[in-house]
Amino acid sequence: MVIEHGGVVFGSAYDEKFMPRQIYVTNINDLQKLRGSKYVTSDTQNTFPKVKKFLEEGKIVLYTGVPCQIGGLKKDYDNLYTIDIICHGVPSQKIFKKGEKWIKKLEFYI
Numbered sequence: 001m002v003i004e005h006g007g008v009v010f011g012s013a014y015d016e017k018f019m020p021r022q023i024y025v026t027n028i029n030d031l032q033k034l035r036g037s038k039y040v041t042s043d044t045q046n047t048f049p050k051v052k053k054f055l056e057e058g059k060i061v062l063y064t065g066v067p068c069q070i071g072g073l074k075k076d077y078d079n080l081y082t083i084d085i086i087c088h089g090v091p092s093q094k095i096f097k098k099g100e101k102w103i104k105k106l107e108f109y110i
């Protein structure tokens with residue numbers, strides 16, 4: 001609905017290095033990238049200033065993320081909608097990277 005009304009949807013998508021990043025989409029087909037749980041911290045990058053810019057242009061913005069990301073957004077705008085997913089905690093990207101190296105080493109021994 002947000003996209004059908006010319007709005008912008010922010011959420012978590014994997015980048016080319018398989019790390020989750022907060023991105024925005026304006027096309028219904030691109031929503032697929034945001035679907036599914038990524039069990040690593042999704043880098044918010046510079047999405048918050050982008051949200052502000054879109055809101056001030058009068059666009060509807062839907063921002064989805066873990067509760068601490070949503071907690072960091074100012075809710076002073078009527079055109080801002082947020083969804084915080086149920087989250088017991090998020091492992092850091094550093095841990096994920098270390099795990100990746102460990103798995104590769106393990107493969108060497110198998």
Ligand SMILES: Cc1cc2nc3c(=O)[nH]c(=O)nc-3n(C[C@H](O)[C@H](O)[C@H](O)COP(=O)(O)OP(=O)(O)OC[C@H]3O[C@@H](n4cnc5c(N)ncnc54)[C@H](O)[C@@H]3O)c2cc1C
Binds near residue numbers: 034042091
């Ligand atoms: C780190 C983490 C912890 C979770 N802990 C719990 C829990 O304790 N209990 C429980 O019942 N469920 C937990 N979940 C599951 C989560 O609540 C599900 O993603 C959600 O229920 C699926 O909702 P949906 O059907 O709308 O999925 P979808 O329509 O597929 O939407 C998934 C949404 O999650 C967002 N998202 C995915 N990964 C991340 C991420 N790493 N950071 C920020 N946003 C992200 C996407 O942008 C998307 O908007 C956890 C998920 C994650 C990523």
